[in-house]
Each structure stands twice: as C-alpha cells, then as structure tokens.
Amino acid sequence: MAYNCRFFHLVVLILLVSVHKEALATKHVVGGSNGWDESTDFDTWSSSQTFKVGDQIEFKYTSGLHSVVELPSESAYKSCNIGSPLDSLNGGSNTVKLDKAGTRYFTCGTSGHCEQGMKVKITTVGADASSSSTTSPSSPADASSATTATASASSSKAQFLSFFTLIGSLVLAVVQFNVW
Numbered sequence: 001m002a003y004n005c006r007f008f009h010l011v012v013l014i015l016l017v018s019v020h021k022e023a024l025a026t027k028h029v030v031g032g033s034n035g036w037d038e039s040t041d042f043d044t045w046s047s048s049q050t051f052k053v054g055d056q057i058e059f060k061y062t063s064g065l066h067s068v069v070e071l072p073s074e075s076a077y078k079s080c081n082i083g084s085p086l087d088s089l090n091g092g093s094n095t096v097k098l099d100k101a102g103t104r105y106f107t108c109g110t111s112g113h114c115e116q117g118m119k120v121k122i123t124t125v126g127a128d129a130s131s132s133s134t135t136s137p138s139s140p141a142d143a144s145s146a147t148t149a150t151a152s153a154s155s156s157k158a159q160f161l162s163f164f165t166l167i168g169s170l171v172l173a174v175v176q177f178n179v180w
C-alpha cells in the first residue's frame with residue numbers, strides 16, 4: 001500500500017513535469033487543419049503563428065503525393081529552385097525543430113507544386129517573444145547589431161531559466177519520492 005502511494009505520487013509528478021515542459025514549446029502543424037497541401041494559403045497561416053526557438057513544426061500530407069524540401073535561401077524560395085536543398089523529407093509526417101532564430105524556407109519536392117504556392121517561410125524569433133524590436137529597418141548598423149545581441153542574450157537567459165525550472169521540478173520529484 002505504501003509502495004503504491006509512493007508510486008502514484010511519482011507518476012503525478014512526472015506528469016506535471018512533462019506538462020510543464022510541453023508548455024515551453026509549441027508544435028505548429030503547417031497549414032493548420034488543411035495541412036501541407038497545394039490548396040493551403042501558407043502566408044496567411046504563417047502570419048497567424050509565432051514561432052519561437054525550441055518550437056517544432058509538423059508537416060502532415062499524403063505520402064507519395066507530396067514531400068518536404070528545405071531550401072537554402074530566399075532566392076531559391078522565390079524562384080522555386082529545389083536543385084540544392086538543405087534537406088529532403090518524405091513519408092507523410094515530418095517534424096522539424098526550430099532550434100535557432102532566423103528564417104527557414106520549405107517547399108514541396110513534387111514537380112509544379114512549389115509554383116502552385118506550396119511553400120512556406122518560417123521566421124523563428126528568440127524564446128523571449130517581447131524582443132520584437134529586432135526588426136527596426138531605419139536604425140543605423142551599430143544600433144541594430146546591438147539590438148540583435150541584446151535579443152539573443154535575453155533569449156538564452158530565458159532558456160537558461162526554463163532549464164533550471166525543469167531541473168528544479170525534477171529535484172522536487174526525487175525529494176518527494178524519497179520522503180513519502
């Protein structure tokens with residue numbers, strides 16, 4: 001009985017810790033309920049989302065009909081040049097982790113689909129969403145690079161803090177387990 005109680009507490013704590021971890025990162029299904037398909041308006045979809053460092057994007061599509069190709073540049077994205085992809089994925093469901101700030105370009109590898117609009121640009125911001133001041137086009141070069149440095153510093157600080165919160169939760173779980 002004592003063992004069951006202890007076990008139950010551990011399970012509850014592990015669940016709490018994993019829920020907490022989930023809350024830190026979001027998984028965005030590309031195209032929403034329409035998914036990765038040439039009929040989806042990806043510009044509208046992506047502008048409705050906030051992509052943060054640590055988030056994931058998931059491509060869901062009919063295997064064999066579509067694929068996922070990551071393009072190396074804005075120009076390749078604009079001209080639908082899939083000749084030198086960074087990555088090619090297939091199988092109907094692919095998850096991509098947004099591990100750093102910046103813009104990434106994805107399209108479909110099926111002939112003609114990129115030209116039909118089956119492409120999406122994902123701009124990831126630092127984990128601290130309040131650092132939207134990074135895009136100030138009229139500021140001089142010195143000021144804008146300083147802003148970028150501050151933004152990335154505060155985002156790594158936020159990641160550092162959430163890491164410690166997670167470790168703290170785990171330590172708490174272990175302590176609870178031993179005491180009960």
Ligand SMILES: [Cu+2]
Pocket residue numbers: 038065066067108109110113118
């Ligand atoms: Cu396609």
